[in-house]
Amino acid sequence: METITRDISYFDLKHLNRPRVIATAVIQSPNEVALVDPGPSSCLETLRASLADAGITIRDVQTLLLTHIHLDHAGAVGSLLQENPKIEVYVHERGAPHMIDPSKLLSSASRLYGDAMDRLWGPFLPVPESNIRLLRGGERLACGDRELTVAYTPGHASHHVSFFDRSSGVAFVGDVAGVRTGRAVFAMPPTPPPDIDIEAWRDSVEIIRKWQPATLFVTHFGAHEDPSAHLDALMVHLSAMKEMSRACIEKGGSESDQMSRFVDEMRIYIQKHVPDSESHLYGRAAPIDQCWLGLARYWRKRGVEGQR
Numbered sequence: 001m002e003t004i005t006r007d008i009s010y011f012d013l014k015h016l017n018r019p020r021v022i023a024t025a026v027i028q029s030p031n032e033v034a035l036v037d038p039g040p041s042s043c044l045e046t047l048r049a050s051l052a053d054a055g056i057t058i059r060d061v062q063t064l065l066l067t068h069i070h071l072d073h074a075g076a077v078g079s080l081l082q083e084n085p086k087i088e089v090y091v092h093e094r095g096a097p098h099m100i101d102p103s104k105l106l107s108s109a110s111r112l113y114g115d116a117m118d119r120l121w122g123p124f125l126p127v128p129e130s131n132i133r134l135l136r137g138g139e140r141l142a143c144g145d146r147e148l149t150v151a152y153t154p155g156h157a158s159h160h161v162s163f164f165d166r167s168s169g170v171a172f173v174g175d176v177a178g179v180r181t182g183r184a185v186f187a188m189p190p191t192p193p194p195d196i197d198i199e200a201w202r203d204s205v206e207i208i209r210k211w212q213p214a215t216l217f218v219t220h221f222g223a224h225e226d227p228s229a230h231l232d233a234l235m236v237h238l239s240a241m242k243e244m245s246r247a248c249i250e251k252g253g254s255e256s257d258q259m260s261r262f263v264d265e266m267r268i269y270i271q272k273h274v275p276d277s278e279s280h281l282y283g284r285a286a287p288i289d290q291c292w293l294g295l296a297r298y299w300r301k302r303g304v305e306g307q308r
Contacts, residue, residue: 022221066090067175081131
């Protein structure tokens with residue numbers, strides 16, 4: 001477990017036995033343990049073991065803070081509630097119905113992952129409505145002996161929120177601050193379907209900037225203490241991916257041709273910004289073909305089509 005600051009730490013869930021793909025944050029207070037983005041249920045064994053190493057059991061966890069409901073962030077919630085029915089789950093109001101009844105979420109995810117669903121994520125069990133605490137953004141949450149500010153931060157997902165602990169300067173920003181799995185200041189925006197909104201994403205980044213955090217905690221991966229440079233890089237790469245995807249569409253060809261073009265160009269783009277030893281980590285945390293699908297959907301909704 002890596003320490004960020006007093007009583008705030010994180011550990012690697014080692015998704016599919018791979019390091020630096022999914023991190024879970026732990027906020028400890030004298031009378032409370034909160035987890036930020038507990039990850040998928042396929043990583044439950046690692047979650048339990050990592051908590052145990054810190055002297056924590058699932059029974060000690062009172063609060064789950066979800067930045068959003070994607071399977072790699074929130075898939076384990078229902079399973080954790082089975083072990084500890086007293087846990088309170090804080091989630092944006094747009095995501096809450098899918099935690100209570102995940103059938104539509106799972107149907108959508110199955111179209112992306114197919115037969116690999118169970119191996120990648122494990123079961124996504126329903127969460128009792130009585131355990132859900134709805135967020136809209138603007139709330140101040142008591143989390144043990146600290147107060148967390150909540151902001152609605154869509155762009156990556158319409159149900160995305162971020163949490164800021166002003167006392168420590170740590171902002172828990174899920175995926176809205178991108179993927180940064182290596183040491184290089186390369187923050188890559190993950191852009192999976194169905195609701196990528198680049199304009200909203202830019203606005204969300206400005207909200208985070210106004211917090212003036214000392215540290216960004218990103219689920220993929222870990223804590224970064226250069227938030228201004230990190231967010232600057234994110235905006236550069238979001239713009240680059242936006243234009244790259246549009247160009248791939250406008251060149252025409254089949255949808256498969258367009259995707260292949262984008263995937264090839266993105267691999268080259270990533271390799272220009274990070275060492276070869278780290279470039280593969282980005283594709284694990286944010287598969288490039290899924291980034292294409294989200295961006296292609298973004299452009300289709302705006303009437304952009306390829307040559308015929």
